[in-house]
Amino acid sequence: MTRIAEPHDFDDDFTTEHALAMLDFYAKTLIELGYRSARYEDIEAHIGSCRFETPKYDTLNHALWMCEQTRLFLRAGRLAKAYRWIGTIQGILLMNGVFSILELKDHNRLALPAVRPRRQD
Numbered sequence: 001m002t003r004i005a006e007p008h009d010f011d012d013d014f015t016t017e018h019a020l021a022m023l024d025f026y027a028k029t030l031i032e033l034g035y036r037s038a039r040y041e042d043i044e045a046h047i048g049s050c051r052f053e054t055p056k057y058d059t060l061n062h063a064l065w066m067c068e069q070t071r072l073f074l075r076a077g078r079l080a081k082a083y084r085w086i087g088t089i090q091g092i093l094l095m096n097g098v099f100s101i102l103e104l105k106d107h108n109r110l111a112l113p114a115v116r117p118r119r120q121d
Contacts, residue, residue, distance in 0.1 A: 029098065036061055069085065
């Protein structure tokens with residue numbers, strides 16, 4: 001199997017330091033909203049079909065776990081994988097109403113807010 005070479009760093013605007021700050025911010029946000037880190041034990045059972053039907057609570061618990069795992073990818077220099085996982089985390093946060101697309105776009109532009117996110121239902 002061909003191994004894909006990992007990049008040495010993100011581009012000039014998006015650094016490993018910023019990626020870690022985003023993960024910290026997303027983890028803190030999810031913890032403040034009452035979620036806990038929990039990995040899906042059987043990923044195929046949760047998202048193996050064409051439709052994503054996992055309950056919001058489980059999905060956001062999994063997103064918090066993904067934040068922790070993505071930090072490990074960054075430490076190991078697996079930047080391509082970390083970048084993909086950050087995108088997946090952001091997608092989960094968007095689809096579950098934690099942040100808007102404009103807020104997530106600002107996060108990518110190095111504008112992490114100091115304010116708390118909207119309250120969840």
